[in-house]
Amino acid sequence: MPQMSDAVVTRFAPSPTGYLHIGGARTALFNWLYARGRGGKFLLRIEDTDRARSTPEAEKALLQGLSWLGLDFDDEVVSQFARADRHREVALQLLAEGKAYKCFSTQDEIQAFRDAAKAEGKSTLFQSPWRDADPATHPDAPYAVRLKSASEGETIIKDEVQGEVRIKNATLDDMILLRSDGSPVYMLAVVVDDHDMGVTHVIRGDDHLNNAARQMGIYTAMGWALPVYAHIPLIFGADGKKMSKRHGATGAHEYQHLGYPAAGMRNYLARLGWSHGDDEFFTDAQAKEWFDLDGIGKAPARFDFKKLDNICGQHIAASEDDVLVDELLEFMGATGLPALSDEQKNTVKQAMFCLKERAKTFPDLLDKGQFAIATRPIVPDEKSAKALDTVSRGMLTALTPHLQNASWVREDLEKILGDFAEARETKFGKLAGPLRAALAGRAATPSVFDMMLVLGREETLARLTEAAETN
RNA sequence: GCUCCGUUCGUCUAUCGGUUAGGACGCCAGGUUUUCAACCUGGAAAGACGAGUUCGAUUCUCGUACGGAGUACCA
Numbered sequence: 001m002p003q004m005s006d007a008v009v010t011r012f013a014p015s016p017t018g019y020l021h022i023g024g025a026r027t028a029l030f031n032w033l034y035a036r037g038r039g040g041k042f043l044l045r046i047e048d049t050d051r052a053r054s055t056p057e058a059e060k061a062l063l064q065g066l067s068w069l070g071l072d073f074d075d076e077v078v079s080q081f082a083r084a085d086r087h088r089e090v091a092l093q094l095l096a097e098g099k100a101y102k103c104f105s106t107q108d109e110i111q112a113f114r115d116a117a118k119a120e121g122k123s124t125l126f127q128s129p130w131r132d133a134d135p136a137t138h139p140d141a142p143y144a145v146r147l148k149s150a151s152e153g154e155t156i157i158k159d160e161v162q163g164e165v166r167i168k169n170a171t172l173d174d175m176i177l178l179r180s181d182g183s184p185v186y187m188l189a190v191v192v193d194d195h196d197m198g199v200t201h202v203i204r205g206d207d208h209l210n211n212a213a214r215q216m217g218i219y220t221a222m223g224w225a226l227p228v229y230a231h232i233p234l235i236f237g238a239d240g241k242k243m244s245k246r247h248g249a250t251g252a253h254e255y256q257h258l259g260y261p262a263a264g265m266r267n268y269l270a271r272l273g274w275s276h277g278d279d280e281f282f283t284d285a286q287a288k289e290w291f292d293l294d295g296i297g298k299a300p301a302r303f304d305f306k307k308l309d310n311i312c313g314q315h316i317a318a319s320e321d322d323v324l325v326d327e328l329l330e331f332m333g334a335t336g337l338p339a340l341s342d343e344q345k346n347t348v349k350q351a352m353f354c355l356k357e358r359a360k361t362f363p364d365l366l367d368k369g370q371f372a373i374a375t376r377p378i379v380p381d382e383k384s385a386k387a388l389d390t391v392s393r394g395m396l397t398a399l400t401p402h403l404q405n406a407s408w409v410r411e412d413l414e415k416i417l418g419d420f421a422e423a424r425e426t427k428f429g430k431l432a433g434p435l436r437a438a439l440a441g442r443a444a445t446p447s448v449f450d451m452m453l454v455l456g457r458e459e460t461l462a463r464l465t466e467a468a469e470t471n
Numbered sequence: 472g473c474u475c476c477g478u479u480c481g482u483c484u485a486u487c488g489g490u491u492a493g494g495a496c497g498c499c500a501g502g503u504u505u506u507c508a509a510c511c512u513g514g515a516a517a518g519a520c521g522a523g524u525u526c527g528a529u530u531c532u533c534g535u536a537c538g539g540a541g542u543a544c545c546a
Contacts, residue, residue: 015546050546107544114543121472124542144544162476171474171542179544186546210475210541233477233539240538268483271495275484278494297477297484300539304482307496317509358508368508384506432505444507 008040009200012066012073013080013190015047016058019251020065022303023205023235023243026269030232030291031203032071033270037288043197044073048081049189065252070262070284078197080189087184090192090222091145091177099221100177102143103128125173145178147217155213160230160293162206167213175214187211191218199227203293206231230293233273233300240302248305257335259362261319261327264312271311273301281314313360321352324365331362340373347372347454354450371440371451377470378463384437388467392434395424396468399431400461408457410449417448438467 010031014024035042046062048054066073094100105128114124128146130138150169157165177188194202202212209231219226237247249255255265267282274297276282276290316324325348329340340348348355351372359365366373380388402416417435421428435448439460445451452460 017546047546053546103544110544118472123473125473146544165475167475173542176544181544183544185544190546205540206476207540213475231476236539238482242539272483278485280483280495299477301484302482304496307483310496313509357510427505429505436506442506446507448505 007200008035008038009043009198010035010040010203011043011045011194011197011199012071013045013047013193013204014062015050015053016055016062017050017053018058019061019253021243022250022252022255022269025065025069025071025252025265026235026272027203027205027232028066028071029069029266029269030230030274030296031201032073033287033291034201034203034293037291040200041074042071043075043078043199045078045080045193045197047186047189048079049084049184049186051081054081061253068256068262069252069265078193080193083189083193083196084184086196087189087192088178088182090218091184091188094147094177094218094221095145097221098148100145100147101128101131101133101174102138103130103146103174103176104139104141104143105130125171128174131174142180144176144180146174146176147221149174149214149217155216157209157212157216157229159209159212160228161233161296161298162209162231165209165213167210172214172217175217177218187214188218191215191222191224194227195219195222195224201230201293202227203230203232206233228293230296232296233298235272236300236302238302238304243303247303256331259331259335259364260308260312261315261362263319264308264315267315268308268311272303273297281311309360316356316359316361316365319356321349321356324352324356325349328362328365332366337366344373344375351446351450351454354446354454358446368446370442371445372454374441376462377466378438378441380437380441380467381443383443384433384441387433387437387443388470392437393468393470395431396434396438396464398424400464400468403457403461403464406457408453410453413449413452434467435464438464 012024012028012031014020014028020028032042034040044066046054046059048059063077091100095102105126110126113126117124130143131146131148149172152169154166154168155172157167159165175187176185178184212229212231216226235243237243239247241247243250249258256262263284266284266287270282270287270291271280274291274295276295279286279290282290319327325345328348329345331337332339348369351369355365355369359368399417399420402420403413406412406416417431418428421431432448433443436442436445439445439448439451439455455463
């Protein structure tokens with residue numbers, strides 16, 4: 001009997017400093033899948049406390065990226081910056097309870113200490129002399145508020161992905177909660193926000209694994225229940241190095257512009273570093289049902305465009321025609337391609353059955369379906385123009401009457417063209433080239449019969465006649 | 472430097488002490504064919520290295536190598 005307290009709450013908490021990175025998109029996806037598969041909530045928090053680097057444009061890009069990927073979140077977007085007073089309040093409470101203290105060491109002093117320690121090859125861990133100082137000795141100067149964390153024993157992070165990670169408390173410093181200007185620090189903000197938002201599962205990149213030990217100190221000082229942690233490995237480029245521009249697309253929006261279907265992206269990204277037995281291709285419903293933290297691998301995975309292509313191709317092939325047309329139009333709008341006329345849309349939809357089996361992306365779909373979008377006159381490209389020599393044009397002229405009264409079904413068309421070829425003592429293959437050139441202006445197209453069926457008798461004959469007449 | 476994490480075919484992964492180490496992408500060969508695809512059949516391809524525990528290690532422990540993260544009054 002699930003209770004209110006059992007409800008899963010996950011969150012995605014990006015900084016608005018750029019576009020939605022593909023790695024971040026995967027982190028968001030994992031959180032989304034985990035919550036959605038358990039009837040929980042998936043929240044979005046914008047970590048905009050760094051005013052210098054945060055921009056409204058970046059926040060918008062983040063939202064757009066998530067929206068494209070279909071990762072819908074619950075409740076309002078939370079701005080971390082807007083909650084600074086609450087963060088401060090917690091720090092002050094800790095200070096009042098003696099779980100934090102005022103540190104008057106200046107940044108210069110600390111830096112000097114660290115430099116010296118480094119030069120001597122000793123630990124650069126700063127231990128504030130003010131930790132146990134008598135308040136009577138406090139100077140009248142700016143101070144930072146530091147958490148009085150345990151200096152002995154060890155902190156054990158029970159991580160769903162990494163297992164039990166033990167970190168000696170002696171290697172952790174007394175982290176700063178409030179800067180000397182009174183502003184709360186990120187580490188504090190994260191903990192307070194996660195707690196206040198009721199986050200039960202923190203699924204994030206493993207670059208935060210070490211931070212978890214520090215953050216746990218705040219939870220315990222406040223007497224708050226710890227969330228379940230799952231630190232997932234980052235994704236790398238094909239060469240095993242951190243994803244960067246030279247690996248190709250790093251932003252989620254770039255994949256949209258490359259024409260990958262969102263469902264395929266979700267499938268590929270979910271499968272990257274996570275597995276459910278041998279399942280490779282799955283629907284959102286299956287992913288939500290299957291996704292679990294213990295299926296996440298510990299090693300960073302490399303991004304593989306070939307496999308992305310393959311998975312996306314399967315998703316396109318498995319999609320309904322009208323859904324595909326809608327997505328295709330959306331893609332064209334997003335990339336600034338000219339809009340299609342209603343007639344073109346309709347023809348593309350009619351053609352979808354023979355296009356979707358062979359396309360991996362929307363541009364691919366558009367390319368393969370070019371014959372359905374093209375309008376007369378069909379201008380053959382260089383390659384197909386060669387198939388329209390005098391002899392071929394003569395052939396097309398001779399063929400046209402045979403199609404005039406044909407019943408427009410595949411079986412009959414096959415027979416007519418087959419017989420026609422036979423009568424001319426040639427093979428259908430010889431006929432296919434010119435037909436392709438006439439119908440599509442291309443050398444590589446879907447099946448000649450499929451094109452004829454999609455185009456219909458009138459349009460087919462018009463294109464054939466035109467091609468036969470052209471010089 | 473110190474702390475922490477990781478390492479199975481080229482890539483993503485399965486395996487939860489005993490397997491001919493399985494699947495998928497990619498690749499190669501063959502088939503189908505009307506071009507390009509798609510599709511079908513088959514094939515090559517892996518436990519980083521070294522110790523230890525054990526009747527038996529890919530699996531458990533330790534070390535080495537390599538890779539990564541953290542070590543801020545950044546987020």
